[in-house]
Every structure is written in structure tokens, then in C-alpha cells.
Amino acid sequence: MKISTYRTDGPDAAQGVDVVPVEAGSAARQGVGATWISVAPGARSEAHQHDEAETWVFVAGAGELTVDGERHPVSASSIAQFEPFETHSVHNTGDTPLLFVSFYWRDGVRAVHAANDTGHRGFGKRPLFVFSSAPTPNGDLHLGHLSGPFFGADVFVRHQRMLGADAWHITGSDDYQNYVVAAARREGRTPAQTAAHYSAEILATLELMDIDVHRYTATSRDAAYPAALRAFFSRLTASGVVAPREGPALFAAETGEYLYESGVSGDCPTCGGESGGNVCEACLEPNVCSDLIAPRSAGSDVPPREGAITRYTLPLHELVQDIADHHRLGRVPAAVQELAERLARRERLDIPLTHPAEWGVAPTESDVPGQVIWSWLDYAFSILYGIGALGRDLGRDWDADAPDADWKIVHFLGSDGSFFHPMFIPALYRIAHPRWNPDIDYHINEFYLLEDSKFSTSRGHAIWGKDVLDPRTVDSIRFYLALTRPEGRRTTFAPAAYESFVRDTLVGGWQHWLNDLGDRVAKRHAGAAPDAGVWRPEHAAFLARLEGRRSALTGALGQDGFSLNRAAELLNGIVEDVRTFARLQAPAAEVANWKDEARTTIALELAAARLLATCAAPVMPRFANRLSAALGGPAPTRWPTSVDLVPAGTAVDLSGRVFFATPEASERTPDPTSKRASSSEEPADPAAEQQQSSLLPWFGNLVRELLRLPDDAPVHDKSLVLLGMESLQAIALQYRLTEQVDADVSIEDLLGGHTVAELSALIERGLDPDVVAAHAEVRA
Incomplete structure (x- = not known):
């Protein structure tokens, strides 16, 4: 012992x-x-x-x-x-x-x-406040903005709410930024008018993107906000840590105007790259403007002069251990940990908290007349203010002046905020509320590029949200941004790639499969979900694969491993899995001796569709609601804990549903809640169809011959399944196409949702023009 x-x-x-x-x-x-x-x-x-x-x-x-x-x-x-x-x-x-x-x-x-x-780290037990970094109201939102914090926070909150968490999305407009002053000068408005105008535009664009915000604070238009901000600032000064200190500053050589943030740029004192005032977007380290190398004034070609000025200042170097302790509480990316270590090696890091300006909130203290509270300190308080204001709205006891250890805060931000959010703001909280240890997770995205270069309003290099978002496109855009948003690396939005993805994957893959599934349910089971019959090993293996996707999606959207890139890949993986499964099971679908097994195949495909609808709800809420309705269920509100079959006998209305609009047709496509033209409508004009495909008359006759239909039977606007084609006949058609025109068409395409006219065009695209001409002449 x-x-x-x-x-x-x-x-x-x-x-x-x-x-x-x-x-x-x-x-x-x-x-x-x-x-x-x-x-x-x-x-x-x-x-x-x-x-x-x-x-x-x-x-x-x-x-x-x-x-x-x-x-x-x-x-x-x-x-x-x-x-x-x-x-x-x-x-x-x-x-x-x-x-x-x-x-x-x-x-x-x-x-x-x-x-x-999903509830560990206290998620589900305590209030969860999710912040998308407040936008500066000096312009509207483009896709680069939308792909980042706003979209990430929205999906995160939607998923947490499906798990039962008390989760809220809070944001607003960061009105007192000096970038607003620059925009006001440029546009001939006052800063207040500029902030009010663009704040309203930003909120409208967020609504178009289906981004739910539960509390939106426009700081310059909230009557109670200035006094609350002054009180927070007084907490800082009362600590003795924040105090007036003289330090170097930059001034315009000709006018003497004080320069900071948007008013000055130069080379970063750390990495030497081009940097804006107060932070470098390359190495992410802060600067105090006066330490920029070769500084340049935004309003003049004459280099600024250096002087000295007294401002309230935070000696951040005294709080490096508090920042390190804070980073051990929540989710902090490794890049932030490394940045904090770099900054901790600085001998001093004095951050001015007030600046000479007219636009902003002046502190109660009179030591620095003519100065206003810096917008980044303003933003730090606006987070607490947003929680308190939401609490008042809901009748909850959340108080901005008495933050609770029980609060869980989650920040979504761009990489250029990697210093301010995880380091500067927690340091201020430590001083203002020394007994509070804020438990904060940080989710950071890089820059989203447009055609491989940065979105730029000044160069007109941007795609504005209001120009592309409407009820017909919002699901496609949300999904493509989820797939390509810059998580851990810079990514790019290419309009041609987006259009191709929607056309080939969302319409040609997802919608094609769902329509085909609806056609098969209508033909074989009178439009109602069948009960599963006999299970084969392949069926059990497919169910296990669906469960693997469900489990992986739970992790991809969860608090620890949140990744929209991964979630989008997994959602698409469900569709890829089920299309492969359906293709492999198709040859036996009409074999009488295997009808009970075929029922199980259909039941599992419907289960995959149900899983897709539920798991897609945080990413594509409109699509999820429409697909759930088509499967006879309510809008998804709870995250699935298992893969469930659609109850036998449930009416299924997938046939002909339009879930996604192709980009080139979005302006003329009806709202996706409607149904596309179906076989009950008037047949398409044969002459118009012949313009689409020279092979259509020949192919139409081939279909009639195989199905033993009358020579004048209308077939062009119908799918082969609705015409009565079964798997063995499809195999025969596949053989005829290979033999006569050397076309390789899959059984999945033949028995999918394509009409005969669409199949004809699909076949023609891969053929030699001489072959097309020969068959058009013979059968015309």
C-alpha cells in the first residue's frame, strides 16, 4: 500500500x-x-x-x-x-x-x-446570446458581408433552438464609427442621417436573406443608449486602470485634423504590409496610427504630421494574463491564441479609448474635452446593452450593468476583428466587472472574395444582397454560401460557378431526385408513403449510412465543431447517397418477386427526404418547410435524434415540385411554393420542342414503340415513369440508345423526373452532329 x-x-x-x-x-x-x-x-x-x-x-x-x-x-x-x-x-x-x-x-x-x-458545456441549460459583429452603417450589405458573421450566427441559432436551447441572435448597427463620417461627407448627409439610412437598409437585406435577428440595436437612434454607454465608461475610469495619458498622434498637415481609423493608412509596423488605421488586415495586429510606417492621410496627398495628445488610454499589456485566462474558458481558434501570444510579447500596448471628434458619445468625465468614446469600446458595451434590451423585451432579468456568470455568449466575426473581439473587449469587461468571467466562444471567418479579388464598394466590385435575393433564390444562395464561405481560409464567389452549381446540383440533382421519387410513389403506391417491407442487407447498410450523415451533421452544426462548409457537404452527401442507392436498386423495382423489397427501397428514400428536410432547416429554412409539407409533415422544429420513416399512408406530393429556380430562369420562374407544369396541363407545342432538340421526333417514336403506345399518343411533356415505363423497359431503351446513336444514358436519368423532351435534349448534347442530323432526317 x-x-x-x-x-x-x-x-x-x-x-x-x-x-x-x-x-x-x-x-x-x-x-x-x-x-x-x-x-x-x-x-x-x-x-x-x-x-x-x-x-x-x-x-x-x-x-x-x-x-x-x-x-x-x-x-x-x-x-x-x-x-x-x-x-x-x-x-x-x-x-x-x-x-x-x-x-x-x-x-x-x-x-x-x-x-x-449536444448539451455539454452548458448549452441548453443557460441563456445563449449569439452575436454577429455589428455592421458599420456606411453602405448596404453585399454577398461578402452576408456570407460571414450574419449567416453563421443565423444558422447557429436556428440549430441550437432545434436542440431546445434558449438561444438568441443579437446584432445592430455600429453607428458611431468614423467610417460613417467619411460616408456622410461623400454623400452630402449628416452622420446621423447616413447611419439611419444604411442601418435600415442593412436590416432589410438581412430579412431578404432569411436571417432572423431577435434584437437589433441602432445605437445612434436608441434614446437610452448614450447614457448607458457613459455609465459603462465611468466604470472603467473608476478602476484607475483607464486614465488620461499623453501619447503620440497623427494630424492632417494642412488642416490639423486628428487622424485615426478611416482617416489614415500606411504600412503595418509589424508585418510591413499595407494597413488601415488601428488594425492590419494581413497580420491582424493592432496599431495606434502614430506607429504606422509612411502614414498617409485619406484626405490629402501631404503626409500627416506627428504630435502629442492626451486621451483616455487602456494599458492592455497589464491584462495579458486575464486575456489568456479568458481564452481557456470558451472556444477560441488557434490563430487567435497565437495572435494573443504575439501581443503578449510587446513591452507596452497602450490603446487610446477616446478620440477628438464630433460624431460619437462624449464621456461624462471632463478631462478630455472635445473627445468621444472610441467606437470599439462603444461596441464592447453594445453587446451587454443588447442582452439587457432583449431581456426587457422578453421580461427576463438580464441586466447590462450586472452581467451573469450563467450567460453563454457566442461571437461570429470576420478575421479583421481577431484582436478586438477576443482580446480588447474581454479586457474591458475584466476592468468594468472584475467578478465576472465572461464565457465566450469565437467563430471567425476569413475574407470572401469575388472572382478572386476582394469585394470593393469603391471599385464597384460587389454583388449586393438586394440585387440577387428573393423568395426564389434565397435557398440556393444560402446553401452555396454555406458550401463556399471562407472558414479558415479565403474563398471566392464566382457567379458562373454558382449558376452551374444550382443548375447541376440543386436542380439537376436534388430536385430531379425528389421529383422522380414523387413520380414513383404516385405510380406504384397511389401517392402515399408505403410501409417498409422486407429488408435486405443493402437496406440496412443504407439506413446506417443515413444515420452516419445525421450524426455528422449534428457535429458540423454543433457548438464545438460548427462548420457550414462541412454541413453543406453532408447535406449534399445525403442526396448523393440516396441517388446512388436508388440507381442500384432500380433494376429490381418492377420485379414481382421482389415487390416487398422494392417497398423498403421507396420507404428508405422517403426517410432520406425527411432527414434532408429536417437537417437542412437551419441552412435553408424555406426549402425545409416546403419539403416537409410535400412529405405530409409540419415545418421542422426539432433536431432529429434518429432516422425515421415517413409514416405509412402519408400523402406524398413531391411529383413536379419546384424547390430551386435555375439562375437564368429566376426572373420568370413562379414562386417555388407553386408546382411546375405537370402532365395535367396542355401538352407543349411540338414545334417548339423540336427547336429544343432535333432528336425529339425520333426519340418520341422510340418511346412509343417500346411502350406500345399509339403513334399519335402525346409523350413529349411526360416523364417515362408517368408513361408507364418500368425498369426492364428502361434497360431495353438504354440498349437501343447505345446501339443506334452511341448515347450512354443512365437508368437513373431515364426513370427520373425528366420529360421526354428534356431527355431528348440531354441525349443530343453528347452526340456527333452528323448522327443527330441523320436521325432527324430519317424520322422527321
Whole structure:
């Protein structure tokens, strides 16, 4: 046996916390480690999470334990048990050391279960405030803007709500930016008029994009906001950390105007690349404008002059440990951790918090007359203000002046905010609310390019949201942005690639399969979902594959591994899987001896469609609602925990449904809630169809011959399935096409939703013109 006694001599100490390993013994041989831990009065252990299960046994003292934002009192004789990945720390609130022993061990099954738990880290137990970084109201939103924080936050909140979380999307317009002043000068408006105009335009564009915002604050038009901001600023100055300090600054050489942010640019003092005032978009490090290399004034070709000025200033270098501690609480990308380490190596980092300007909110303090509170500090407070305002709207006790440890905050932002959001803002919170440890996750996207160069309003190099968004296109745009948005690397939007994707994948793949499935349900099961019959191994394997997609999508949209790129790939993967499955099962679909197995195939395809509708709801809510309705169900509101069959007998209305409009037809396509032309409408004009395909008369006759239809039977506007073609006849047709015109057409295409006219055009596209001409002459 081994006996371990806590010793005060020679422990490993860190910030008032002593760690003494227990000597290896029988516990270690059983896979259990043990450590003595002593926390000094007033000290706090480092918040952390790990894959081991852990138990703390408290033997002396008293304190407060925080686990995933929840606080619990502990004292001698308390025992706390932690599941893998729970974030935990303890604060000694007493006058004597808080002593406990930690026992920890690995349990792989338990760890995997915890990692897959959609409610871990307190999600689902506490209010969840999701922020898309507030836009500057100096212009409307283009696709580059929409692809990033707004869209990401919207999908995140929709998914969390389907999981049952108390989740809210909050944003607004960052009205007091000096970029608004520049736009006002350019457009001949006042800053207030400019902010009000573009704030309204931004909100309207978000609505067109189907982005739900539960609280939108336009800071310059909220009567209560200026006083609340001043009170927050006074909290900072009362701490003594934020104080008036003299420092270098830049001024326009000719007018003497103070220069910062949009008023100045130059070369970054860190990486040497071109940089704007206050932050470099290349290396993401902040600057204070006066340290720019070869600074340039936005309003003059004459280089600015350097001077000195007194401003309220934050010595951020004094808070590097607080920032590091903050980064251990939530989800922080590795690139931010590395940026924080770079900044921590600076000897000093003094950030001015007020600037000489007329547009903005002046502090209550009179030490710096003529100055206003910097917009980034303004934005830091607007986050708390938005939570408080939402609380007032909902009758909840959320108070901007008393932030709660129970709050979970999630930020969606662009990479150019990698300093401000995860470093500057938490430092301000530490000063204003020293007892609050904000638990914040950060989701960061890079720049989205247009045709491989940056979106630019000044160069007219942009695609504006209002120009392309309407009820017919919004699903396609949302899905394509999900697939291509810049997660972890810069990506590009190419209009031709987008149009091709919609035409070939969403219309030619998704919609084609759904229409074909509807046709087969109508023909074989009178328009109602069949009950599954006999299951073959292939059926069980396909069900398992669908479950794999469901599980992977849960992770791709979840709080830890959120990735719209991955989610879009998985949604498309469902369709690719089911189309392959249907193609492989098609040859036996009409074989009498296998009719019970064929029923199972159809039932599983309908289950895949149901899964697609439910899992697509956060990304494409309109498509999800329409597909669910076509499958006889309500709009999806709960995230699926399994793959479920459509109940037998449910009316299925997939045949002919238009879910996506091709880009070239979007202006003339009816709303996707309507149905396309079906076989019950008047037949298309044969002469018009012949213009589409020279092979149509020949191909139409071939179809009539195989199906033994009258020579004058109308076939051009009908699919082969609706004409009565079965799998064996389709194989015969496939053979005839290969033999007579050397065309390779899949059974999936022949028995899909294409009309005879559409199939004729499809066949003709791959043929030698001489072959087309020969058959057109023979059969014309």
C-alpha cells in the first residue's frame, strides 16, 4: 500500500494554487491518478477541461466551484464529480487555504459520449446570446458581408433552438464609427442621417436573406443608449486602470485634423504590409496610427504630421494574463491564441479609448474635452446593452450593468476583428466587472472574395444582397454560401460557378431526385408513403449510412465543431447517397418477386427526404418547410435524434415540385411554393420542342414503340415513369440508345423526373452532329 500526506514544502505553485502529485500506488495501477491541490485565500484555480473523468474531495476550507458557468458552494466534506470536457475552476472565498484531492481517470466510452452530447458545456441549460459583429452603417450589405458573421450566427441559432436551447441572435448597427463620417461627407448627409439610412437598409437585406435577428440595436437612434454607454465608461475610469495619458498622434498637415481609423493608412509596423488605421488586415495586429510606417492621410496627398495628445488610454499589456485566462474558458481558434501570444510579447500596448471628434458619445468625465468614446469600446458595451434590451423585451432579468456568470455568449466575426473581439473587449469587461468571467466562444471567418479579388464598394466590385435575393433564390444562395464561405481560409464567389452549381446540383440533382421519387410513389403506391417491407442487407447498410450523415451533421452544426462548409457537404452527401442507392436498386423495382423489397427501397428514400428536410432547416429554412409539407409533415422544429420513416399512408406530393429556380430562369420562374407544369396541363407545342432538340421526333417514336403506345399518343411533356415505363423497359431503351446513336444514358436519368423532351435534349448534347442530323432526317 501507499499513504500520501499533503505537504506544504516544495509544491508546484501557480497564481496562488499549489499542486502536489500523490505518489504512484495501487490507484495508478488501476488507471486512476491523484493530486493534492491547495488554493490560497482569494485565489482561483485555472479554468480547464479535459478528456478524463474527475472527482474532487474537499478536506479543508470553503470556496465557490464554477462548472460550465454554474456556481456551487463547496467546503470541507464536499465531493464534486466532473464529466469529461466540463469546464471547471474553484475560487477560495474563505480566509484559510482551500484543500482538496483530485482523482482522475480515462474512460474512452464516457469521453466520446460527452463529446457527442449536444448539451455539454452548458448549452441548453443557460441563456445563449449569439452575436454577429455589428455592421458599420456606411453602405448596404453585399454577398461578402452576408456570407460571414450574419449567416453563421443565423444558422447557429436556428440549430441550437432545434436542440431546445434558449438561444438568441443579437446584432445592430455600429453607428458611431468614423467610417460613417467619411460616408456622410461623400454623400452630402449628416452622420446621423447616413447611419439611419444604411442601418435600415442593412436590416432589410438581412430579412431578404432569411436571417432572423431577435434584437437589433441602432445605437445612434436608441434614446437610452448614450447614457448607458457613459455609465459603462465611468466604470472603467473608476478602476484607475483607464486614465488620461499623453501619447503620440497623427494630424492632417494642412488642416490639423486628428487622424485615426478611416482617416489614415500606411504600412503595418509589424508585418510591413499595407494597413488601415488601428488594425492590419494581413497580420491582424493592432496599431495606434502614430506607429504606422509612411502614414498617409485619406484626405490629402501631404503626409500627416506627428504630435502629442492626451486621451483616455487602456494599458492592455497589464491584462495579458486575464486575456489568456479568458481564452481557456470558451472556444477560441488557434490563430487567435497565437495572435494573443504575439501581443503578449510587446513591452507596452497602450490603446487610446477616446478620440477628438464630433460624431460619437462624449464621456461624462471632463478631462478630455472635445473627445468621444472610441467606437470599439462603444461596441464592447453594445453587446451587454443588447442582452439587457432583449431581456426587457422578453421580461427576463438580464441586466447590462450586472452581467451573469450563467450567460453563454457566442461571437461570429470576420478575421479583421481577431484582436478586438477576443482580446480588447474581454479586457474591458475584466476592468468594468472584475467578478465576472465572461464565457465566450469565437467563430471567425476569413475574407470572401469575388472572382478572386476582394469585394470593393469603391471599385464597384460587389454583388449586393438586394440585387440577387428573393423568395426564389434565397435557398440556393444560402446553401452555396454555406458550401463556399471562407472558414479558415479565403474563398471566392464566382457567379458562373454558382449558376452551374444550382443548375447541376440543386436542380439537376436534388430536385430531379425528389421529383422522380414523387413520380414513383404516385405510380406504384397511389401517392402515399408505403410501409417498409422486407429488408435486405443493402437496406440496412443504407439506413446506417443515413444515420452516419445525421450524426455528422449534428457535429458540423454543433457548438464545438460548427462548420457550414462541412454541413453543406453532408447535406449534399445525403442526396448523393440516396441517388446512388436508388440507381442500384432500380433494376429490381418492377420485379414481382421482389415487390416487398422494392417497398423498403421507396420507404428508405422517403426517410432520406425527411432527414434532408429536417437537417437542412437551419441552412435553408424555406426549402425545409416546403419539403416537409410535400412529405405530409409540419415545418421542422426539432433536431432529429434518429432516422425515421415517413409514416405509412402519408400523402406524398413531391411529383413536379419546384424547390430551386435555375439562375437564368429566376426572373420568370413562379414562386417555388407553386408546382411546375405537370402532365395535367396542355401538352407543349411540338414545334417548339423540336427547336429544343432535333432528336425529339425520333426519340418520341422510340418511346412509343417500346411502350406500345399509339403513334399519335402525346409523350413529349411526360416523364417515362408517368408513361408507364418500368425498369426492364428502361434497360431495353438504354440498349437501343447505345446501339443506334452511341448515347450512354443512365437508368437513373431515364426513370427520373425528366420529360421526354428534356431527355431528348440531354441525349443530343453528347452526340456527333452528323448522327443527330441523320436521325432527324430519317424520322422527321
